[in-house]
Amino acid sequence: MATKYVFVTGGVASSLGKGIAASGLGTLLRARGLTVALMKLDPYINVDPGTMSPFQHGEVFVTDDGAETDLDLGHYERFTGLPTTRMNNITTGQIYESVIRKERRGHYLGATVQVIPHITDEIKSRIRTLARETKCDVLIVEIGGTVGDIESLPFLEAIRQMKHDVEPNSCLYLHLTLLPYLSASGELKTKPTQHSVKELREIGIQPDGIICRTEVPTGQDERRKIALFCNVEERAVFESSNVSVIYEVPMMLHRQALDNWVVTKLGLVTHDAEMDDWKRMLDRIKSARREVTVGLVGKYVELADSYKSIYEALNHGAAHHSVRIKIRRIDSEHLEPANIAQALSGVDGILIPGGFGSRGIEGKILAANFARERKLPYFGICLGMQVALIAFAREVCGLPDANSTEFNETTPDPVIDLMASQKAVLDLGGTMRLGSYPCRLVPGTKTAAVYGKPLIRERHRHRYEVNNKYRETVEKNGLRVAGLFEETDLVEMIELADHPWFIGCQFHPEFQSRPLDPHPLFREFIGALIAHQDSQLPTRETVGAS
Ligand code: GLN
Numbered sequence: 001m002a003t004k005y006v007f008v009t010g011g012v013a014s015s016l017g018k019g020i021a022a023s024g025l026g027t028l029l030r031a032r033g034l035t036v037a038l039m040k041l042d043p044y045i046n047v048d049p050g051t052m053s054p055f056q057h058g059e060v061f062v063t064d065d066g067a068e069t070d071l072d073l074g075h076y077e078r079f080t081g082l083p084t085t086r087m088n089n090i091t092t093g094q095i096y097e098s099v100i101r102k103e104r105r106g107h108y109l110g111a112t113v114q115v116i117p118h119i120t121d122e123i124k125s126r127i128r129t130l131a132r133e134t135k136c137d138v139l140i141v142e143i144g145g146t147v148g149d150i151e152s153l154p155f156l157e158a159i160r161q162m163k164h165d166v167e168p169n170s171c172l173y174l175h176l177t178l179l180p181y182l183s184a185s186g187e188l189k190t191k192p193t194q195h196s197v198k199e200l201r202e203i204g205i206q207p208d209g210i211i212c213r214t215e216v217p218t219g220q221d222e223r224r225k226i227a228l229f230c231n232v233e234e235r236a237v238f239e240s241s242n243v244s245v246i247y248e249v250p251m252m253l254h255r256q257a258l259d260n261w262v263v264t265k266l267g268l269v270t271h272d273a274e275m276d277d278w279k280r281m282l283d284r285i286k287s288a289r290r291e292v293t294v295g296l297v298g299k300y301v302e303l304a305d306s307y308k309s310i311y312e313a314l315n316h317g318a319a320h321h322s323v324r325i326k327i328r329r330i331d332s333e334h335l336e337p338a339n340i341a342q343a344l345s346g347v348d349g350i351l352i353p354g355g356f357g358s359r360g361i362e363g364k365i366l367a368a369n370f371a372r373e374r375k376l377p378y379f380g381i382c383l384g385m386q387v388a389l390i391a392f393a394r395e396v397c398g399l400p401d402a403n404s405t406e407f408n409e410t411t412p413d414p415v416i417d418l419m420a421s422q423k424a425v426l427d428l429g430g431t432m433r434l435g436s437y438p439c440r441l442v443p444g445t446k447t448a449a450v451y452g453k454p455l456i457r458e459r460h461r462h463r464y465e466v467n468n469k470y471r472e473t474v475e476k477n478g479l480r481v482a483g484l485f486e487e488t489d490l491v492e493m494i495e496l497a498d499h500p501w502f503i504g505c506q507f508h509p510e511f512q513s514r515p516l517d518p519h520p521l522f523r524e525f526i527g528a529l530i531a532h533q534d535s536q537l538p539t540r541e542t543v544g545a546s
Pocket residue numbers: 353354355356357381382383384406461462463464465
């Protein structure tokens with residue numbers, strides 16, 4: 001069967017959650033037995049977000065095949081359970097790079113190379129290639145940015161043309177907009193939505209359906225008005241209100257029969273959405289009463305999106321144990337010996353995520369030490385593992401100036417050093433050790449018990465590694481190497497033997513965690529937080545004694 005396409009555009013404002021709405025639809029279509037793929041078209045000129053600051057872009061999501069992509073791909077994977085690849089995210093930078101390369105090779109046979117048709121053809125060919133390669137029944141294509149932006153025009157033009165390139169009734173256009181609420185008059189305003197749809201129609205796209213983001217529920221009057229002014233069926237006006245858990249979005253859309261409407265419009269015959277597992281997962285999240293607290297010590301803690309996959313993976317682990325996870329976000333730049341006990345008081349464990357550059361590094365080293373000394377559960381991811389090793393070398397192995405050459409090139413004890421394969425690398429984009437690699441776990445370690453299997457595959461994004469010259473020293477002092485990439489003898493995992501739960505990994509397990517299948521490290525880390533909290537509860541005797 002030829003692939004059907006659902007194009008998701010956004011209007012009125014950015015950050016409305018197009019990625020989550022698209023993913024929610026993906027979840028539902030998959031639950032109806034369809035094969036689904038999701039794709040993001042990003043209008044910026046960067047080739048990928050790998051070189052962008054977290055202040056600009058939020059998390060960079062890494063795929064198995066080593067692409068540095070938009071964080072919406074993380075939502076796609078978590079909601080559908082399906083891995084993505086570099087084909088699922090394209091940017092203006094990639095499109096132009098490829099068209100210009102073709103032009104230099106003479107591919108266009110003397111033609112003047114133009115936005116229409118050459119750029120739009122390139123965009124369409126990427127969309128169709130993904131459909132072909134994944135053999136999906138439905139490809140959901142999310143167009144980044146907001147309708148009206150200059151830079152998204154070629155993408156909108158390409159999706160407009162798609163309708164004429166494929167069989168009739170094979171394309172559906174869904175537009176996500178915002179209905180602002182005016183508290184003074186107590187009204188939801190539909191005018192911005194009308195204008196945004198008008199703008200879409202000016203470029204030739206008549207949306208088939210509209211999803212309205214709203215803080216308060218819409219009434220039939222508003223929906224009727226939107227249908228009338230935006231020229232869509234009344235049953236094709238959906239609302240997406242605020243939810244406390246993002247995994248509620250599929251259920252919210254299902255209650256409004258969005259999936260039913262989509263399959264009917266596309267002429268697909270399916271069974272109803274089977275959402276039992278999903279509902280059970282939501283019930284576990286919502287019925288959780290007990291709360292554990294993790295201290296997340298990072299550099300970008302004030303930004304909601306910079307550690308997105310980590311926050312989600314923590315939620316998945318918490319849902320598994322039917323507890324709620326409270327994340328105390330601690331800026332490592334402000335941590336000092338004098339305030340660390342105060343800043344971390346009451347946390348049940350510490351997580352240090354990935355990161356780059358020396359800002360805030362000493363605070364992270366302090367936090368890793370604090371966790372080791374106080375026997376607090378510690379989970380170090382990528383940079384979080386590297387700082388744990390630096391802290392251990394300094395405090396336990398008697399190497400007070402131990403460091404990573406990323407932060408001090410002339411350190412006498414470079415316990416973390418640039419990988420040999422990185423030494424000749426000059427370009428910054430796409431040149432780290434990226435993507436999925438195997439890791440052999442050391443039998444008998446706590447880590448091997450967490451995974452319950454000897455060989456794992458995880459995704460990476462780093463340039464530095466544990467310096468093997470120091471392995472013997474740190475192992476002699478009680479730090480165990482628990483996992484290795486055998487090909488280059490690269491330390492992938494470390495743990496402490498005499499500590500309840502102290503694990504570091506060079507890779508990013510957060511990218512593979514799913515709400516229906518929490519990552520074992522996150523699952524067991526949450527278990528360790530619970531155990532720590534239990535150990536802090538006053539016992540009957542001490543209560544009686546006081
Ligand atoms: N900056 C460190 C490196 O490149 C850690 C990277 C990370 O945490 N993703 O190795």
